Amino acid sequence: MISTAAGTPGTNRTILGVACGMGAGALWGLVFLAPDLVRAFTPLQLAIGRYLAFGLISAALIGSRWRSLVAAVPARGWLSLAWLSLAGNTLYYVLLSTAVQTGGIAMTSLVLGFLPVPVTIIGSRDSGAVPLRKLVPSLLLCVAGAVCIGWQAIAAPAAGAVTGLLFAIGALASWTAYAIGNTRSLSRFAHVSAQDWNLLTGVVTGLQATALIPVTLLFEPLNHTPQAWLEYAGVSIAVALLASIGGNLLWNRMSRLLPLTLVGQMILFETLFGLLYAFVWERRLPTPLEAAAFVLVVASVLTCIAAHRRRAGLAITAAAT
Known part of the structure; x- marks a missing residue:
């Protein structure tokens, strides 16, 4: 039997994947602030501005490679891009913006903080995935952290909180479908790079906008x-560049490095960074419940990573015997 040394390929993939997930969360967390920065505009107008900018920037970056990219993607790939653009961009952002403007950032963060639960449960059915029973501690920590994040909003709901909650649940459903479908599409069309897949998504989303x-x-x-x-134009361009171009690129890269059961956990970084930006914007420190949520969510991600690293180590050891 050959023992596994530190720095195995599986471990390196996990570390790089988590780093990409953290980067995507840091950039995506900005989308929680955008609806608050330009409240004079409706959620639909915010989505149109962001994704028109995303589409134009994507088309410019593709440039002369357009024909070769079109030829590389089969018809079913374009169908995937169409529904993924709707679920993960257009519809999701309208629902999220409405939730933020009516129910607040805390309420929206609470609901979206539950995203790892359905994604991990569905991903546990994939071939070779970490068994769900080994992910129970991570899921419980995730749920506890999400409850802490939104407890104050639920205990003393403000006007519009119920409406915001319903729209946030819709955003959760929309992004769950996107997270699962996008990961599987990236695997199905592996000959298209993560960056090109993101740029094609941008073009399709721009057409929808x-x-x-x-x-x-x-x-x-x-x-x-x-x-x-x-202000609307500035926010739209900034969110398109940082969240849609940069964040999506990192997310797609992560989706090819990590199993679906771990991909779901990475969205928690968006929740954490969204709250951090909110604290800076509101010029206040986190409450005890919000601080507890940070600790619980980080513990959830670390527990999930540990479960995957143990499985990767066992697989490498078994292959070497």
């Missing part, structure tokens, strides 16, 4: 000041 412009022109107010429009 363009199709929604007539809706906002007909049914939503557009009597904003020039200063408000400048």
Whole structure:
């Protein structure tokens, strides 16, 4: 029997994958602030601005490689890009923005903090996945952390909290479908790089945003000041560059490095960074419950990583015997 040394390929993949997941969470956490920064605009208008910018930037980055990329993606790949763009971008951001503007960041973070639970449970059915029973401690810590994050909002709900909760649950369902579908699509179309897959997603999402412009022109107010429009454009471009280009690239890279049961845990970094940015924006320290949530969520991720590292170590040891 050959013992496993530190720095095995499986361990290195896990470390790199977690680093990518942390980076994606740091960039995605900014989306919680955006609806608060430009409250004069509706959630649909926020989605249109962000994803028009995302689509234009993606098309510019693809440039002359467009024909070769189109040829590399089969018809079913474009169908996947269409529904993933809707579930993970357009619909998700409208639901999230509505939840933030009506129920607040804490309420929205609470619900989205539960994302690892359905993703991990579904991912545990994949071939070679870590058994669900070994992930129970991590899931329990995740649930405890999510409850702490939103306990104050639930104990003393403000006006609009119920509406915000319903929209946050919708965002949770939408992003769960995206997280699972995107991971499996990246595996199915492995010949397309993570960056190119993200850029193609951007182009498709940009087309969806363009199709929604007539809706906002007909049914939503557009009597904003020039200063408000400048702020709207700045926030849209910033979120497109940081969250949609940078965050999605890191997430796609992570999705190819980690199993689905661990991918779900990585979204907790978005919750943590979203709360951190909120504290800075509101110029306050976390409450005891919020501090406890940080500890519990970090413990949840570390416990899940440990379960996967043990399984990877056993697999390498068994292969070497």
